[in-house]
Amino acid sequence: METVSENCAFGGVQGVYRHASASTGTNMVFSVFVPPHEAGARLPVVWYLSGLTCTHANVTEKGEFRAICAELGLIFVAPDTSPRGEGVADDPEGAYDFGLGAGFYVDATEAPFAAHYQMWSYVTEELPALIAAQFPADMARQSIMGHSMGGHGALTIGLTLADRFRAVSAFAPIVAPSQVPWGQKALGGYLGADRAAWRKHDAVALIEDGARVEALLVDQGGADAFLEKELRPDLLRAACAAAGIDLTLNLREGYDHSYYFISTFMEAHLRWHGERLGIPPRAGEFNRVTCLC
Template sequence: MKLQKISSAKCFDGEQLRYVHYSDVLQCEMKFSIFLPPKAKEGAVPVIYWLSGLTCTDENFVTKAGAQEYASDFGVAIVAPDTSPRGIDVPDDPEEAYDFGLGAGFYLNATQEPWSKHYNMYDYIVHELPQLIASEFPINSDLSSISGHSMGGHGALTIALKNPELFRSVSAFAPICSPMQCPWGQKAFGNYLGDDESRWKKYDTIELIRKSTERLPILIDQGDADNFLEAQLKPKLLEQAAMAADYPISLRIQSGYDHSYFFVASFIGEHIKFHAKNLL
């Protein structure tokens, strides 16, 4: 299947677009959204990749975060992919739980059956999707940053730390900082990657921070009223690991904010400004 447009809308003098295509990496149809600022009419623009969290599709961020106004002002594109492969042949959590399977790809390459055929979101985000975007849209792929929320924050941080040459900056809202040390991550990693925890370490931000030799600008916002803060997110562990590795990060604890897109919308402008500073 070639790239097919699903919808388009004028937004802050730019365009909010949605497409479907067949992914060879995921072996299924995939949808993504892309915002093109008005500057894209004049030539190639920088791009921010946004990775969403559990249960989300490409549309949650687009409709709830209010990012288009800031992206338009700074002249950057935003690409928002789906969070997992989808389709009638794509396996899901047998218990239909929200934290595994469809809508919960965890931005890794699965090694275990039956997940390994489709659940290769890492390769999709790092390789296939950027190549497609660069070939079809006025995007300067040498000027890329990445951001995300919750599971997507985990994805943004791990992908950037594993590929610092591809990104100018990385940011996250309420990221799962150490999937190896929380129930969400342990369930996902155990199923997707098996029992060998050496495979888990390849997708754990804390483990990657400890081994990183390059330094990217990192901005993280975390609400202190987030009901997942202690059990699932564990930002204190990331702060400790960064200090031990002498890896500078900006971790801001925001008073009274929860895990929702109201939180994301409150600070998305600052995150886009942060990325624009490193992209422009």
């Protein structure tokens, strides 16, 4: 693992790192915020999966998560959204919603994407092992959140690995990719035409097929341009109601799909995660001055 950058922030360290991934067969870049902590402490880990076109950098720069992570003592990990680099196949027309920046958190089985697009394995196996080895992480206390395509990732991973994640939440997630254009293009392209293979990468289908978590938190902007065509929180609401999953679905009138929306509600999501990770609601003032660097 190579350090791309480390900056003091909110008494902790915001780092960006690069490593050669066995899953994707490429170099992968990710960011980790380690909050201020006592020497030897092991801290809970919040995973944040980003949306279409994003890298680790979007949430790292615009997510406004560090103040709360510093207060609550949370490690915050932001992976990239796809493999990148020479030889990595992209959308034939270079569209933003497939290929580079659009890995959809699946292990592709279709050529030419199967060669590198192994984002499920990367995010659920390889990167967690690296985080456990390289950072003061308590891997018995993990939670996961994401935005849009990354909300889809957070929901499907959280539902599939329900024993691993104590909290699962999302900002404007794609809840039923099998039923919307973004998802149909991606799942078809990466997994092939057989829709049976899509169901374990579709949060609504997973719930229909029996996957369970105790609770879900979703915030959705009411002025989000993708709400009705791509995101469809109504489908998640119906699935959770039928399955008895305690879904808190907050429709935020006026808010759009951007980081202005995400950053506004980041604090509420992180406090919700914190409670479920066993952290008191107010962990107390943190010391911004004495930096870990």
